[in-house]
Amino acid sequence: MDSKSFLSAGIVFMTLIIVVSMIKCTDEKGEEEQLQGNVYYSFNWNNVLSETSAPQHLRYCFYPIESGSVIQMDDDADGMSFTLPPARYKVLIFNCDADNIAFRNTNKFETAEAYIPETKSKNIEHSGDIPLYGIVNEELIVKAGENSPIEFIPVPLTRKVSIHIKVDGMEHITECKGSISGMATTINLSKQEVLPEATTEIPFQTTTSEEGVDANILMLGKPTEEGETPPVISSHEVKLDFTLTDGSTASTAIDLGNSIEETEGSTIDVSIEATVAKGIAFTVNVKQWKVAPGDKLTIE
Known part of the structure; x- marks a missing residue:
């Protein structure tokens, strides 16, 4: 086999390896996606405290019931779609743009708190425009694949x-x-x-x-x-x-x-x-x- 034929054979061989690798990665990605649960949230903001503004930004905290650490993410207040490992979760959702409010101990479901920082309680005037709202779900079951859409009505806190x-x-x-x-x-x-x-x-x-x-x-x-x-x-x-x-x-x-x-x-x-x-x-x-x-x- 001359050098030109040898080079051509090598190129064909490497191309086959790349194609096989791509197919394998695609299959693995598809299997991984099948193991995830797709969750869709929407929110009903019809109930708002009079003469105040509706929230624009929410924080989502998912606490695996069996084992695992909290999964936390921020997004807008219109709705959200995301993937989670199939499991049972406790869920806290609250608006993170409430005026004069901070949050702590959110690594655990039972200890999560909203509070007025001491410096703010003493030094600023509390006439804010965006109140605090919250949602509690004691058990959200996420199944592999598509999950039914969920609508929440946030509760004024x-x-x-x-x-x-x-x-x-x-x-x-x-x-x-x-x-x-x-x-x-x-x-x-x-x-x-x-x-x-x-x-x-x-x-x-x-x-x-x-x-x-x-x-x-x-x-x-x-x-x-x-x-x-x-x-x-x-x-x-x-x-x-x-x-x-x-x-x-x-x-x-x-x-x-x-x-x-x-x-x-x-x-x-x-x-x-x-x-x-x-x-x-x-x-x-x-x-x-x-x-x-x-x-x-x-x-x-």
């Missing part, structure tokens, strides 16, 4: 507190700053319950008008339904610091007791009536207050 202060003598007030005590800082994501021992006082921003002062606050905690006993009872005090037109300041406090925790629904209205009295110095006196359910959930 935040309540909206709207404070309306009607002030007689508002023309004497230029600014108002506020804070509220007894606010939960941590919620367990698998139990969807706040930790009773973790509370703090947080500031909130206000807007003024000719009639008075308004504020909206997002507080951690799953809304209570009609007839349901709140799992955690906390008392709250609202502190208001007013700046008046003469440059002086006046402060007042309203002890709300357990009224917020005992109010049903996702939104809570706190109505306060106050007067500005002018003597040697301006004073702001609270005449009365009332806590009642708000509009609950907005159905879009």
Whole structure:
């Protein structure tokens, strides 16, 4: 065999090896894909806290029930399709773009928490626009191949507190700053319950008008339904610091007791009536207050 024939035979042989290898890899890839489960999620965001924005980004945490480490991924809030090894999983899904919220201990289903970082609870005003929502699935069975699509309706893990202060003598007030005590800082994501021992006082921003002062606050905690006993009872005090037109300041406090925790629904209205009295110095006196359910959930 001359050198040219030998070279041609070598090329043919190498080509056969490459083709066989490609076929083998394709078969192995096909077998691997057949061993995976294709899962499809969609979300129903019709139930959103009134006057807030729907989340845009979600975090998915899959916990193998038999053995294995958590599988975690982030994606948008419209829906998701992905592959998982066939198994039984516990699942936590929550929006990772909730205002002023961080997450920890998500390596385990039972210990995963959402919390307000200490620096944020003290230094920023809690009037965020995106609440926290969550989903818990105690057993998701993923089979090899295609799995049935799943639709979830996320549960609010935040309540909206709207404070309306009607002030007689508002023309004497230029600014108002506020804070509220007894606010939960941590919620367990698998139990969807706040930790009773973790509370703090947080500031909130206000807007003024000719009639008075308004504020909206997002507080951690799953809304209570009609007839349901709140799992955690906390008392709250609202502190208001007013700046008046003469440059002086006046402060007042309203002890709300357990009224917020005992109010049903996702939104809570706190109505306060106050007067500005002018003597040697301006004073702001609270005449009365009332806590009642708000509009609950907005159905879009």
